[in-house]
Amino acid sequence: MATGIPKTKWNGELQTSNSDNEQFTYHPIWENGNSANRLYFGDNISVMKDLLKDKSVKGKIRLIYIDPPYATNSVFQTRKQKDAYTDLLTGEHYIDFMRERLLLMKELLATDGSIYVHLDNKMVFHVKVLMDEIFGAANFRSMITRKKCKSKNFTKNSFGNISDYILFYSKTANAVWNKQFNEWTDEKVLMEFPFIEEETGRRHKRVPIHAPGTRNGTTGKMWRGMMPPDGKHWQFTPDKLDEFDRKGEIYWSKNGNPRRKVYLDESSGIALQDIWLDYLDVNNQNTQTTGYPTEKNIEMLKRIILASSNIGDLVMDCFAGSGTTLVAADELHRNWIGVDIGSESMNVILNRFQNGTQTLDDHINDEKPKTKSTKVDLFSDQKEEEQEPRPKQLSKVQQHLITDFSILANGNYSGTEFQLPTHLHSHFALPNAKANAAKQKESASKRTATVHD
Ligand SMILES: C[S@@+](CC[C@H](N)C(=O)[O-])C[C@H]1O[C@@H](n2cnc3c(N)ncnc32)[C@H](O)[C@@H]1O
Numbered sequence: 001m002a003t004g005i006p007k008t009k010w011n012g013e014l015q016t017s018n019s020d021n022e023q024f025t026y027h028p029i030w031e032n033g034n035s036a037n038r039l040y041f042g043d044n045i046s047v048m049k050d051l052l053k054d055k056s057v058k059g060k061i062r063l064i065y066i067d068p069p070y071a072t073n074s075v076f077q078t079r080k081q082k083d084a085y086t087d088l089l090t091g092e093h094y095i096d097f098m099r100e101r102l103l104l105m106k107e108l109l110a111t112d113g114s115i116y117v118h119l120d121n122k123m124v125f126h127v128k129v130l131m132d133e134i135f136g137a138a139n140f141r142s143m144i145t146r147k148k149c150k151s152k153n154f155t156k157n158s159f160g161n162i163s164d165y166i167l168f169y170s171k172t173a174n175a176v177w178n179k180q181f182n183e184w185t186d187e188k189v190l191m192e193f194p195f196i197e198e199e200t201g202r203r204h205k206r207v208p209i210h211a212p213g214t215r216n217g218t219t220g221k222m223w224r225g226m227m228p229p230d231g232k233h234w235q236f237t238p239d240k241l242d243e244f245d246r247k248g249e250i251y252w253s254k255n256g257n258p259r260r261k262v263y264l265d266e267s268s269g270i271a272l273q274d275i276w277l278d279y280l281d282v283n284n285q286n287t288q289t290t291g292y293p294t295e296k297n298i299e300m301l302k303r304i305i306l307a308s309s310n311i312g313d314l315v316m317d318c319f320a321g322s323g324t325t326l327v328a329a330d331e332l333h334r335n336w337i338g339v340d341i342g343s344e345s346m347n348v349i350l351n352r353f354q355n356g357t358q359t360l361d362d363h364i365n366d367e368k369p370k371t372k373s374t375k376v377d378l379f380s381d382q383k384e385e386e387q388e389p390r391p392k393q394l395s396k397v398q399q400h401l402i403t404d405f406s407i408l409a410n411g412n413y414s415g416t417e418f419q420l421p422t423h424l425h426s427h428f429a430l431p432n433a434k435a436n437a438a439k440q441k442e443s444a445s446k447r448t449a450t451v452h453d
Pocket residue numbers: 042043044045067068069084085086292293294295296297318319320321322323324325339340341342345
């Protein structure tokens with residue numbers, strides 16, 4: 001979990017995309033193939049206005065996940081102390097910032113699309129009200145409470161703060177939904193499915209076959225000479241109960257009470273609830289990370305993507321940071337659009353696409369200055385310099401290489417802010433100002449023809 005530097009203690013200047021360009025037209029400055037995947041360097045408000053002109057995107061995005069600044073009034077730096085982004089909007093300014101953008105996201109979202117907004121306790125309630133207003137209270141699905149870090153020695157006079165929140169809304173009642181399950185643990189299996197069927201060895205539990213409430217239909221009538229208990233009805237019609245019994249799936253107690261057997265081997269697992277304890281962010285020396293502050297747990301993103309989209313769908317994160325959503329979407333065979341305003345974010349995303357992540361330990365060791373030590377040669381009175389220590393082999397995880405995407409920036413892009421992935425495509429050598437202008441012109445006309453038609 002990253003903590004920002006208070007604004008008063010920071011006197012840097014952050015490099016961000018100069019996207020006050022009124023035309024809001026983004027051009028590819030690097031591209032590979034005809035991929036739907038796009039990474040935008042710019043303010044998401046202008047990028048989204050540009051995307052709304054694109055028929056292949058407007059109303060086609062199945063899932064939006066955002067993890068915007070949280071109104072902390074501070075500045076965030078990478079593990080290597082590079083300024084990453086500022087989070088200085090607070091109060092009404094923050095709400096206006098979010099409202100403008102959420103309205104555009106709603107327009108970009110497909111009718112069966114969903115949006116997840118990740119926040120902490122500062123603004124989650126303000127934004128919940130905003131989301132109710134924009135997406136409709138009826139489309140509120142869940143407010144997920146996530147454990148973000150391990151318990152810590154909290155110095156304030158309050159309980160340790162280890163949670164943050166994800167607001168989940170759908171655009172309409174018919175959103176894509178794939179129920180998510182966790183696997184049963186041995187301990188839980190023994191507790192939940194304590195019985196073994198003698199004939200088959202199948203582990204199962206025995207559950208009542210009645211439910212609260214009376215009914216006038218067949219489920220309220222007699223079955224096998226028995227009425228449902230007072231104030232209750234049978235959960236199934238008598239025909240269905242007969243069928244269960246024929247298949248040996250009804251357990252009759254010594255007193256003649258029927259119960260239905262529910263088998264472990266037919267269970268999909270434990271349905272995921274709205275408290276998530278297993279998706280802590282970078283939390284130990286072996287966690288794989290890009291070193292970007294506030295980088296989210298990629299497994300958490302995968303859960304969200306699996307729940308609310310299908311293979312081939314379009315997923316957008318317009319506060320992309322280190323690109324966690326984009327990598328997760330790509331690994332799950334979704335198409336993606338990423339947007340970020342910061343050049344450090346672009347650097348980190350491009351590096352992540354090409355080189356994967358490192359363990360936190362490697363990041364820390366990488367940061368330590370490599371001091372030259374000296375040793376005394378016992379057989380001469382000369383001091384000789386010891387050889388430069390051999391560079392430590394960093395345990396980079398070669399994540400699935402993502403090469404099929406375009407990177408787009410606005411017309412004023414100068415080509416100096418970050419390192420484009422030149423080694424993947426040498427003919428797209430990092431553009432100097434002149435070559436870049438020509439390339440942009442050429443690409444813009446190509447894009448107008450292929451994308452905006
Ligand atoms: C909390 S970080 C996102 C971290 C990300 N979820 C990850 O896993 O790495 C917020 C990001 O929003 C970006 N951002 C802030 N304002 C933006 C804007 N107006 N347009 C685009 N990106 C913006 C910042 O540069 C920063 O990278």
